[in-house]
Amino acid sequence: MQNKPYIVKESAGxxxxxxxxxSRTMPHCDGAHKGTDIRPCVVDIPEAKTVAVCGCGKTRTAPYCDGAHSR
Ligand code: FES
Structure with a gap:
């Protein structure tokens, strides 16, 4: 975790x-959740773009940053 978003250039998919x-590959799931009830947040990105993924765990618009880290 970090107190700022992860800025990631994503391809479509x-x-x-x-x-x-x-995960050791934050913000992406690497399977480390296995054995827990937690599941990754799966989203479809229709075209390549840069996204801001929540790093603080407080967002209300998961998986994306909503600025909660600065409030
Ligand atoms: S590694 Fe964290 S949800 Fe999969």
């Missing part, structure tokens, strides 16, 4: 973002 905060 289905992405799985970590929700357990144990």
């Amino acid at each position: 289905t992405k799985a973002y970590c929700a357990c905060h144990k």
